[in-house]
Amino acid sequence: MIKKISVQDLRIGMFIHDLNAGWMDHVFFRSRFMLRKEEDLQKIQTSGIRELYIDTVKGMDLPEAPTQTEVQEQLMQGMLRGAQRPARAQTTHREELAYAKAVRAEADHVIRGVLADARLGKQAQVEQVEPVVAEITDSILRNPGTLVSLLRLREGDNYTFTHCVSVATLLVTFGHHLGMDRSQLMELGVGGMLHDLGKMRVPDHILNKPGKLTNEEFEIMKQHVDLGMQLLRSTPGITPAMAQIAGEHHERFGGAGYPDGLHGFQISASGRMAAIVDVYDAITSNRIYHRGMEPSVALQKIFEWSEHHFDPELAQQFIQAVGIYPVGSLVRLESQRLAVVVDLGEGSLLNPVVRVVYDARRRKPLEPQDLDLSRAEHGGDHIIGHELPGDWNIDPFSFLTLDIGL
Template sequence: MIKKIDVANLKPKMFIHDINCPWIDHPFLRNSFFIESAQDIERIAAYGIRQVYIDTALGPDMPEAPTVHDINRQLDAHMQHLGRTLKRVPPPLLSVEKERVKAKQVCREANRIVHNVLQDCRLGKQVELEQVEPVVSGIIDSIFRNPDAIVSLLRIKQADKYTFQHSVAVGTLLISFCRALDIDRKLIEQVGLGGLLHDIGKMQVPTNILNKPGKLTESEFEIMKNHVRYGCQFLEKTPNISPVTLNVAAEHHECFDGSGYPLGLKGDEISLYGQMASVVDVYDALTSTRIYHAGIEPTEVLRKLLEWSDHHFNLTLVHQFIRSIGIYPVGTLVRLESGYLAVVVEQHHENLLHPRVRVVFNSRTRRYTPPADFDLSKPGCNDRIASFEVPAKCGVDPQRFI
């Protein structure tokens, strides 16, 4: 049986089923392993990990601990409550379909510019803000026309271009997040710029570590963590850089409980924009497919963000982030109660549980169907989302149908 326990209750010979760490680049070579000694427990705690899942069939039990089914049931109830109660910002100016054409152009330009800026940084050249600011402005304009169009493009990444595509994704998601919080446009520009440049310090990390096709060793992980310090040193020399932009770069790996790095800031010691960046950074990292990590479906990652808000994240901000992208973000493959597979193509602004979907596949007959759109929020629509699905397991590519 899989159960969740506090790290303080771990004992030697227990088998960790899942280390339950919100960071992709943690220093443990495996997520599952036996606890051999007290030193193993101390090492886990030293990296800010507060709770883990154990397999009681392979090691000692803790009878009073909740099972994974108990935890998932609580998280499902939490998500359902948010879906019913959270309202999105006013309806968009353009449909997803119309804005997506413009959003693709914005994404292409953003990827090109950010790639060039990061490469210049590797060569020791200073950031020229006048290069990046028009990119930020273009993303903001797209977000204000329809946030779901450009956000639906962000999971499309190439392994050899991950660092700068991740930077574009974090900047874009932060801008969408800011819009949901009704933040002033001038501030949104500063936050978005911070998102685009938040990982600029990685250009000072040795390429054999940055591009390693596998898990980092403990010593490599410590070197990688220096990217925050490198980035701050670099950006502080940039003329006219704003404190808000610096906060995003400096604090995106800080955690609400003080377990993050580089300064171990806690709670409100972390700026609002640093707290937002930490949520967005983890979300994009976990939903992205990398050489050694298959991307996790967005709805599952949102559940994990809620779970980790017990310690690592500001729960109120996680709620607002979910409000900004939806329970089932555009591009999510879902299974309807009728047995059909559908792709989420547009959010409903009054109820996040019932988006507009495009039915594309009959899972009972195992055949594609002519695409047909259904607004699940309409009173006459009797179908509902039963679950989200992993596209690779179903053999359905959602991007074909958006």
């Protein structure tokens, strides 16, 4: 059985199933192994890891520890408790989609240019990214769910470029949910676009290494924060919030981050927001060496880690901002039909607009049909939980762009 334990309860003879360390940028151990050496135990205990998962079939048990299933149920309940209304949308997802796709492509193009210039030692300019950040912001102001639903639409495979645009998109979405005004959202967007500028000063073989970094390589990679700050300090038009995003996105609320090991509210609000967003995008992204998590699974992880590593209040708000059932996620309805969330709608975040695509009982595809779960006329059907698309061989994204009426 998989159980969750606190790091103080970890003993030699336990089998580590998951170090639960996705909030870190670099994990020093392979993920599953029998803990045999005292030095490994000490290394884990001093790494900043606070809780982890063990497999009690393969190693020693801790009888009182909760099982993974119990933990997940509790987390889901905690997430649902905070459920709010989605931010009001001026356009439907369908109306916003074509525009959002164009903005995404434009932003990818712009950041590619800015980062290529930085690689050549050319100064980045706030003006280079501002116009496309304005377009990102306006799309999110019209429909907060659409650009976010396109995060997985990544052209090419260069994580460094797409990550910058995704972080900008998520930060603006987050800020909009928190009620910030357009100029504040623009600052978040520009800060997000430029937050990893310093990576352009990291040697290419480390930045684009297809596997895990060694400890020495990771030490060099960590320097991207200070290197980025050096570049931004001399950039005209950089505001404090923009600089905090670049300078503090690897700090962690519990103090286990870098470069300064800041703690709690020593980290600015922009920095605390950027930390959440940066990790969320990292763990949901497909990389050469690992598949990204489903958004729903990743949000649950953010919630879990917020107990020790993120600002818990902001983490709860981030989950609300992206949606407990984000656009593009696969859910199971009480009627045992599977559906893709296509719009956050106007009701509670628990009752979005979904596109029914599959009959789970008969195991056969259905003619896609949209249901607004916040309205009564659908016969009271509602979401009972998330499903993993891989388990059903369904690609939710392919249904998002289908043009069918409600």
